[in-house]
Amino acid sequence: MFSCSNKYTWLAAALIAFASPLAAQETALDPANSVKVDLPSDSPLELISKSLGDSRATSRGGAIVLDLHMGLTLRNAGSKHVRGVTLLVTAQEFAPGGKGSVARPSIDVAPGQTFTLPVDIRLVRPVQQTSGPLVHVQLDGVLFDDLTFFGPNKLNSQRALTFWEVEAQRDRAYFKQSLQARGESGLGEEMRKSIARQADRPQLDVSLTRNGRASGSAVPSTDRPVQFAFLNLPDSPVQPLEGWAAISGNEARSPQIEIINHSGKPVKYVEIGWLVKDKQGQEYVAGSVPTSESTMLLPSGQRTRLLQDTALKFSHTGRAIEIEGMTGYVSQVEFADGHVWVPSRHDLDSSPLLRVTAPSPEEQRLADIYSKKGVAALAAELARY
Amino acid sequence: MKHPGEYNLALLAGGEAGAFHRFRLDRHVRNCEDCQEKVAEFQALRKHLSDTEFPEVNWNSLAAEMRANIHVGLEAGACVRDTHVAKNWSPQFALAFASLVVLVGAGFFLTDGRLHRMTVSETAAPVLQPTASGIELRKGTDSFAFLDDKEVRTDQSVNAQGAIEARYINDETGSVTITNVLLQQ
Numbered sequence: 151m152f153s154c155s156n157k158y159t160w161l162a163a164a165l166i167a168f169a170s171p172l173a174a175q176e177t178a179l180d181p182a183n184s185v186k187v188d189l190p191s192d193s194p195l196e197l198i199s200k201s202l203g204d205s206r207a208t209s210r211g212g213a214i215v216l217d218l219h220m221g222l223t224l225r226n227a228g229s230k231h232v233r234g235v236t237l238l239v240t241a242q243e244f245a246p247g248g249k250g251s252v253a254r255p256s257i258d259v260a261p262g263q264t265f266t267l268p269v270d271i272r273l274v275r276p277v278q279q280t281s282g283p284l285v286h287v288q289l290d291g292v293l294f295d296d297l298t299f300f301g302p303n304k305l306n307s308q309r310a311l312t313f314w315e316v317e318a319q320r321d322r323a324y325f326k327q328s329l330q331a332r333g334e335s336g337l338g339e340e341m342r343k344s345i346a347r348q349a350d351r352p353q354l355d356v357s358l359t360r361n362g363r364a365s366g367s368a369v370p371s372t373d374r375p376v377q378f379a380f381l382n383l384p385d386s387p388v389q390p391l392e393g394w395a396a397i398s399g400n401e402a403r404s405p406q407i408e409i410i411n412h413s414g415k416p417v418k419y420v421e422i423g424w425l426v427k428d429k430q431g432q433e434y435v436a437g438s439v440p441t442s443e444s445t446m447l448l449p450s451g452q453r454t455r456l457l458q459d460t461a462l463k464f465s466h467t468g469r470a471i472e473i474e475g476m477t478g479y480v481s482q483v484e485f486a487d488g489h490v491w492v493p494s495r496h497d498l499d500s501s502p503l504l505r506v507t508a509p510s511p512e513e514q515r516l517a518d519i520y521s522k523k524g525v526a527a528l529a530a531e532l533a534r535y
Numbered sequence: 536m537k538h539p540g541e542y543n544l545a546l547l548a549g550g551e552a553g554a555f556h557r558f559r560l561d562r563h564v565r566n567c568e569d570c571q572e573k574v575a576e577f578q579a580l581r582k583h584l585s586d587t588e589f590p591e592v593n594w595n596s597l598a599a600e601m602r603a604n605i606h607v608g609l610e611a612g613a614c615v616r617d618t619h620v621a622k623n624w625s626p627q628f629a630l631a632f633a634s635l636v637v638l639v640g641a642g643f644f645l646t647d648g649r650l651h652r653m654t655v656s657e658t659a660a661p662v663l664q665p666t667a668s669g670i671e672l673r674k675g676t677d678s679f680a681f682l683d684d685k686e687v688r689t690d691q692s693v694n695a696q697g698a699i700e701a702r703y704i705n706d707e708t709g710s711v712t713i714t715n716v717l718l719q720q
């Protein structure tokens with residue numbers, strides 16, 4: 151016979167024994183089944199290895215938490231130098247549509263050489279039986295040194311990679327010119343200025359929702375239309391005419407900007423850079439307003455309107471930024487023939503843009519070489535191009 | 536050897552891991568130099584943060600005011616409440632009750648979360664936002680994020696069409712990686 155206290159003890163032991171297997175479980179991923187990497191059969195890149203490192207899938211309650219830390223080593227199996235690559239990453243059966251990309255611009259991968267791209271993602275979704283992999287990685291595009299392109303281009307990677315490469319060519323030419331005109335000391339001075347600008351540049355945190363008010367807005371909802379002021383860059387093939395967005399405290403909604411094509415060629419893509427100013431007069435890059443229609447073709451001399459039905463909420467170091475003013479400038483133009491235009495170094499230098507906007511990926515890469523290896527290594531790197 | 540995550544090491548360094556969790560972590564860290572270093576880094580960071588003074592705030596005055604308010608609250612509470620203390624405490628009963636709580640809690644967390652989440656997921660609009668660990672698309676309790684991991688996030692920018700781009704530099708190789716998370720319909 152059990153005493154009363156013995157009953158409690160046995161009951162506790164039974165309950166614990168029953169509950170313990172139900173605790174959250176952490177398991178290593180099975181590489182073969184969790185992630186699928188697809189390269190087209192005629193791809194100029196070849197998958198050499200797929201490392202999953204310390205990737206984990208954890209069951210927590212009714213959800214699965216997938217921490218994926220993957221390194222994909224690719225080899226240039228083609229005959230041209232590769233200047234940029236974009237991979238499309240999709241999380242299968244994720245309700246909001248988990249889709250993104252990983253790109254590596256500003257590279258120079260010769261035929262036969264390899265490079266590694268990191269893919270670090272976290273996916274939280276309901277536990278459910280799925281037959282396919284959790285994450286699907288596909289090649290979206292490869293840009294070569296002659297600016298030709300290979301890939302399905304589902305994410306318009308050709309345009310993005312081409313813009314980065316044209317910016318890279320612009321910035322390498324600028325720094326080479328500094329080197330030729332003022333020697334290594336002049337190049338070093340330019341790099342120190344670049345590093346200082348990057349360190350001083352204030353950055354905003356921006357959250358984004360579609361069609362409606364951004365969640366958790368920190369200010370009363372008193373929308374007012376605020377007009378864009380525009381920085382007109384002399385060489386720009388497209389000119390912004392007027393534009394506005396609905397502003398409510400730290401939130402901006404539905405920006406729209408009218409533009410005219412001043413060039414002699416039809417234009418198929420335009421992106422307007424967007425700066426906001428807070429009540430203290432501090433300017434920040436808010437983002438960009440691109441062409442709304444993927445099939446746009448704007449003939450020479452014609453106007454069109456860029457519209458985006460999104461809400462952006464701005465904060466800086468956790469503090470809501472109340473928007474006092476907005477400035478727009480043409481940051482990218484793609485012509486119908488595939489050529490692209492970006493602001494020149496002179497355009498950037500003669501406006502506040504150089505101070506406020508992000509440097510190109512190539513300028514960041516060159517500044518990194520300078521800060522780690524010195525000016526001689528940077529000069530040698532520039533001489534490779 | 537399987538290492539604990541940094542999150543767990545941070546909890547250990549701060550003395551905030553639970554007793555059993557702490558026991559397991561301690562056992563690993565005693566035999567792992569890498570994790571010992573990480574724990575030491577977290578402890579140094581905590582010390583640094585705790586030593587940091589914020590000159591614009593008079594902490595002593597703030598603390599005194601809070602103490603005074605708590606004191607007033609306790610005195611007011613004492614006027615209207617009698618305190619009852621259980622005199623007969625049975626450890627066996629407490630153990631059984633704690634086990635029951637564990638079981639109910641585990642049942643709650645392990646029930647298919649979609650049943651609980653459905654109303655949140657269906658009504659909340661997807662939000663795309665930067666977080667401390669990366670760029671995250673969240674809808675209700677579901678999320679998809681590109682993580683910063685070992686690379687340094689140098690820049691992020693928003694495309695009003697519905698995307699956030701983050702730029703990273705690898706500290707070892709100096710190569711630039713750009714990720715984009717898309718806000719879809």
